[in-house]
Amino acid sequence: MTEAILQVEGLRKVFGAAVAVEDVSFSLAPGGSLAIVGESGSGKTTVANMIVGLERPTAGRVVACGRDRSRPPRSARERRERGHEVQIVFQDPYSSLDPRQSPAAAVDEVLRLHTRLGAPQRRRRVEELAELVGLDKRQLAALPSRLSGGQRQRVAIARALAAEPQVLILDESVAALDVSIQAQVLNVLADVREHTGVAYLFISHDLAVVRQVSDEVVVMQGGSIVERGPTSRVLDEPEHPYTRLLRASVPTLGWRPARRLTHFSTEAR
Amino acid sequence: MSSVVTSQRLPARPRTHRWRPGLGPLGTTAAVTILAAVALAVLGPALTSADPNTSDFAKAYGAPEAGHPLGYDGQGRDLLARLLTGAGTSLLGPLWVVALSMTAGTVVAVTAAWVGGRLDSVVSAALNVVFAFPGVLLAMLVAAVFGAGLGAAVLALAVAYVPYIARLLRSAALAERRKPYIRALEVQGAGAWAICLRHLVPNILPLIAAQATLFFGYAMVDLAIISFFGLGVQPPDADWGVMVASGQSGVLQGFPAESLMAGGCIVVLVVAFNVLGERLCGPARPGVRSSPRRWRFRFGAAS
Amino acid sequence: MNALLTVTGLTVRLPLDGEPRKVLSDVSLGIGHGEAVGLVGESGSGKSMTARSIARLLPQGAQVEGEIGYAGTDVRALRGQGLRDFRSKVSMVFQDPRAHINPVRTIGDFLTEALRVNRRVSRRVADGQAVRALEEVGVADSRRRLRQFPHELSGGLLQRVMIASALLTEPRLLLADEPTTALDVTTQAEVMAILDELRRERGLALLFITHDLELAAAVCDRTMVMYAGRIMESRASALLHERPLHPYTAALTAARPSVLRRVHRLTTVPGRPVSAFEAPGGCPFAGRCAHVEDRCRERRPDLRPLAGGEVACVRAEELHQEPAVTRD
Numbered sequence: 017m018t019e020a021i022l023q024v025e026g027l028r029k030v031f032g033a034a035v036a037v038e039d040v041s042f043s044l045a046p047g048g049s050l051a052i053v054g055e056s057g058s059g060k061t062t063v064a065n066m067i068v069g070l071e072r073p074t075a076g077r078v079v080a081c082g083r084d085r086s087r088p089p090r091s092a093r094e095r096r097e098r099g100h101e102v103q104i105v106f107q108d109p110y111s112s113l114d115p116r117q118s119p120a121a122a123v124d125e126v127l128r129l130h131t132r133l134g135a136p137q138r139r140r141r142v143e144e145l146a147e148l149v150g151l152d153k154r155q156l157a158a159l160p161s162r163l164s165g166g167q168r169q170r171v172a173i174a175r176a177l178a179a180e181p182q183v184l185i186l187d188e189s190v191a192a193l194d195v196s197i198q199a200q201v202l203n204v205l206a207d208v209r210e211h212t213g214v215a216y217l218f219i220s221h222d223l224a225v226v227r228q229v230s231d232e233v234v235v236m237q238g239g240s241i242v243e244r245g246p247t248s249r250v251l252d253e254p255e256h257p258y259t260r261l262l263r264a265s266v267p268t269l270g271w272r273p274a275r276r277l278t279h280f281s282t283e284a285r
Numbered sequence: 286m287s288s289v290v291t292s293q294r295l296p297a298r299p300r301t302h303r304w305r306p307g308l309g310p311l312g313t314t315a316a317v318t319i320l321a322a323v324a325l326a327v328l329g330p331a332l333t334s335a336d337p338n339t340s341d342f343a344k345a346y347g348a349p350e351a352g353h354p355l356g357y358d359g360q361g362r363d364l365l366a367r368l369l370t371g372a373g374t375s376l377l378g379p380l381w382v383v384a385l386s387m388t389a390g391t392v393v394a395v396t397a398a399w400v401g402g403r404l405d406s407v408v409s410a411a412l413n414v415v416f417a418f419p420g421v422l423l424a425m426l427v428a429a430v431f432g433a434g435l436g437a438a439v440l441a442l443a444v445a446y447v448p449y450i451a452r453l454l455r456s457a458a459l460a461e462r463r464k465p466y467i468r469a470l471e472v473q474g475a476g477a478w479a480i481c482l483r484h485l486v487p488n489i490l491p492l493i494a495a496q497a498t499l500f501f502g503y504a505m506v507d508l509a510i511i512s513f514f515g516l517g518v519q520p521p522d523a524d525w526g527v528m529v530a531s532g533q534s535g536v537l538q539g540f541p542a543e544s545l546m547a548g549g550c551i552v553v554l555v556v557a558f559n560v561l562g563e564r565l566c567g568p569a570r571p572g573v574r575s576s577p578r579r580w581r582f583r584f585g586a587a588s
Numbered sequence: 589m590n591a592l593l594t595v596t597g598l599t600v601r602l603p604l605d606g607e608p609r610k611v612l613s614d615v616s617l618g619i620g621h622g623e624a625v626g627l628v629g630e631s632g633s634g635k636s637m638t639a640r641s642i643a644r645l646l647p648q649g650a651q652v653e654g655e656i657g658y659a660g661t662d663v664r665a666l667r668g669q670g671l672r673d674f675r676s677k678v679s680m681v682f683q684d685p686r687a688h689i690n691p692v693r694t695i696g697d698f699l700t701e702a703l704r705v706n707r708r709v710s711r712r713v714a715d716g717q718a719v720r721a722l723e724e725v726g727v728a729d730s731r732r733r734l735r736q737f738p739h740e741l742s743g744g745l746l747q748r749v750m751i752a753s754a755l756l757t758e759p760r761l762l763l764a765d766e767p768t769t770a771l772d773v774t775t776q777a778e779v780m781a782i783l784d785e786l787r788r789e790r791g792l793a794l795l796f797i798t799h800d801l802e803l804a805a806a807v808c809d810r811t812m813v814m815y816a817g818r819i820m821e822s823r824a825s826a827l828l829h830e831r832p833l834h835p836y837t838a839a840l841t842a843a844r845p846s847v848l849r850r851v852h853r854l855t856t857v858p859g860r861p862v863s864a865f866e867a868p869g870g871c872p873f874a875g876r877c878a879h880v881e882d883r884c885r886e887r888r889p890d891l892r893p894l895a896g897g898e899v900a901c902v903r904a905e906e907l908h909q910e911p912a913v914t915r916d
Contacts, residue, residue, distance in 0.1 A: 055773065069471075070468055070472065099472060099473045100474075102472070103472060103473070105469075106469065107465075111465050111466060112466050114466045114488065116484075125475075129473060164860045166860060172465075176469070194799070195801075195840055198843070199845075199857070202854055223773075224844065225845055227847055228845035228850055261774055265774045265776065265777035266847050267777075267780070267802050267803045267806040267807070268802060268847075271806040273780040273784060
C-alpha cells in the first residue's frame, strides 16, 4: 500500500464522563474510499469532527498529508493549509449554506481564501466546479432558498472541492435526500473522485449507499471499531455479531423482521 | 435488494420563511409616524419663525394666536417651536443610546458565542450582575456623580442596555455558530473575524435591527425620565422630558398644555417604535424572547 | 375483500403563501380488514397528507373534496362523540414520537389519560392496561416505565410507547406515518417486527407510510406508489418490486443502490420530485420520464387495472411487454 493520505491512530474522545470514541485507528490511501458505518451514538461523527479539527481529541493522532493535525493550528497559514488537506460536507442540506450567499459567491470566497487567482480566473474555476457537480448558471446565481436539497448538497460539495483537498469527508451527506436525488448526488461523487483523485471518508448508517461508494469499511459500535475490511467482504460475510445484525436489519423482499427482547434493557437510557 | 431509502434522521425541512417585513396596517402606521417625527425634527426650525428660547413673560400660558398655533408655556416661550426643537434632542439621544448599546452588545454577544468555554461563562456572569441594576437608576446615578447632561445620560443608559441586548443576541449568535455553513468555513481555514463579519453578523442582522427599534422606544422613555428629574438635558434647552417637567407647575394652575403635548409626543412615538419593533421581529423565533417585557412595563408607565 | 376503509376522489388543497394549493389530487384507495397497505413516495408526494386526511388531522383552512368511508360511515361528516369513537378505532403513529408526547408528564400519564378521561376507568385498572400494552410491544420492565419521563427513554423505546398508546383504544386500523424513519436500522427492524406481529395477531389493518420502497414491500401485502399528490401504481408488493408497472416505480427501484452489489453507475431520474400544485398538465411524471410520448402530456392518465394491479400510465401495457425494467 502506498503512503496513507489520512492516518488516524488511537483516537479517543471523552465528553465529561462519557467515552464517545475509544482507540480508533484507520488509514485512507490517496484516491481511496473508506466508509465508517455505525448507528447513532457509535461515535462516527465525532471521529469526523476530530479529523477536521472541530473537536479536539482527548488522545491519539490524526495525520493528513504527512502533517499532524491533532492540535489546533498555530497560525492563519497553518489553518489554511489544513483546509487544503481535508474538507467536509455535512448532512443537513438546509443549513449547510449561508442563506445570504449565492453558490457562486460561496465557492468564490473559498477560492479567494486559498488561491491568488484574479477575478476572471476565479470565475472560470467556479464554472468548472459547477460543471463537475452538475449545477447550471442559473442555479449558481440563485440564493440557497431557491435551491432544492440535492442542489444545495452539490453546492456544498463544490465549495469543499474549491480548496482542492486530498480528502473529502462526507458525513451522512446524502442521507436527507430523496431517492431519485440521492442517486444523482452519488453519481456526482463517483465522477468527482474519478476526475480529481480525491479520497473519500464516507460516514453513513446506510449499508446500500456504503456498498455503492466505498472500497473499504470500518464498522463502529459504542465508540469502538468492531470490524473492518473490504466493503464486499464485510457486507457479504460479516464476522462480528453486530455487523451481522446490521446486515440482517436491511429490509429485503420476504424479510421477516425479528424481535430481540434481550436488546431492550441495553437500549434504555 | 436494499434498505433505507433516505436517512435515519431526516432534518425537518424548514418552512420557507422568506424575509418579508409584513408590517400590516398597524406597523405601516407606526413606520409613517416615526418617519413623520424624524422629518419634523429635521425641518423643525424652518417650520416656525418663533424662537424656542425667547421668553415673553407677558404671554405666560398664553392661548394660541396667529403665528403661534399652540400658544405659550409658563415662561412665555412659543410651544410649537419648543416641541419641534425638542423633537431633535428627544430623537438624537435615543439614537446614540441605541447605536452605542447595539454595537457593544453585538460585539460582546458574538465574541462570547464564538470563543465559548470559559470566556462565555465569565461574560454571562458579568452580564447577570449588570442586569441587577435597573437601567434608569444606573444612568441617574452616573449623571448625579459625573454631572448632569445628555452625554452622561446617553453613555450610562447605553451601558445599562448592553446586557439585555447581549444576552438576546448571544443565543442567536450561538445558534448561528453551530450551523454547518459556519463550521464548513472554519474547516476551510477562514479566520474568525472574516467568518463573523461576513457571515455570522449579517445573518443575525434582522434580529439586531428589530431589537434596535424596540430599544429606541425604551431609550426615549428612559431619557425623558432622566431629563424629567433634571439629570439629562438641561433647561433652557428644549426636550420633551424637560417640557413634561417644566409644565408641572402649569398643570397645577390649570394650564396642562405643555406637559400634555410633550408627554403625548413621547407616548405616540414610543408606541410607534414598539409596534414597529415587534413587527420587525417577525415570526417569533423559538428560544429568543423578543423583548424584556416586564422591564418595559415597569418604566413605560412613567411617561 | 370488503373494504374497511374506502377513499374516493380525495382532493385536498392547503393554503400556502396565502393561496389554496393542491396537495392531493383525486386519490382513491381501499384497505381491507386486516390488510397491510404500503404508501410510498418522495417528499411532496402527498403520502402523509393522505393519512392526515383519513385521520381528520388536516391543518386549518384545508379544502377537501371527495369521500372517506370507514365501515360504512362518512368520516368527513363526523362530529363530537362520533369523531371520538372513530379516532379510537383508527389510530395514528407519527415519525417523531418526542413531538407527540408531553415532555413534563410521565409515560403512565400519557398512556392512561384517554382511558381515564374518556372511558372513566380507574387509575389502577388503566395502569394495568397500560402495562399490558407496553408488554405487548416488547417493553420490558413496563411498571417502571410508567413512572419515567419521555426524555429518559430512547427514540426506539418511545416509538414503542406511541404504538402501545395507539393500541390501547383497540383500533381496527393503524395509520403509521414513517414510524421508523427517525430510528436506527436495527431498532427499525424491531419496531417493524412488532407492527407486523400485532397486525397478524389482532387482525389489525395497517396503512404504512414510508419513503422506502423496500421496507414497504417487505412488510405490506400491497404497495401503492404516490407522486405529485396522485397514486401512480397499486399492486401486490412482490409484483410491484420485481416488475413495476409504472415507469416512476421502476425509476425509484433503479435509483436506489443495493446492499447486495455495486453498480457502475446508478440509474438516475432527471429533475426533482414535485408537489401536486407544481405538476405539469397530463401525466405529472412526464417531465422526468424516460418513456415519455406526446400523448403523456395531453391528459392525466387514470388509475386502471392491469396485470393484477392498478396503474396510471398510458404506456403501461407496452412497457410491461418489454423485458423487465428493473435492473435485476
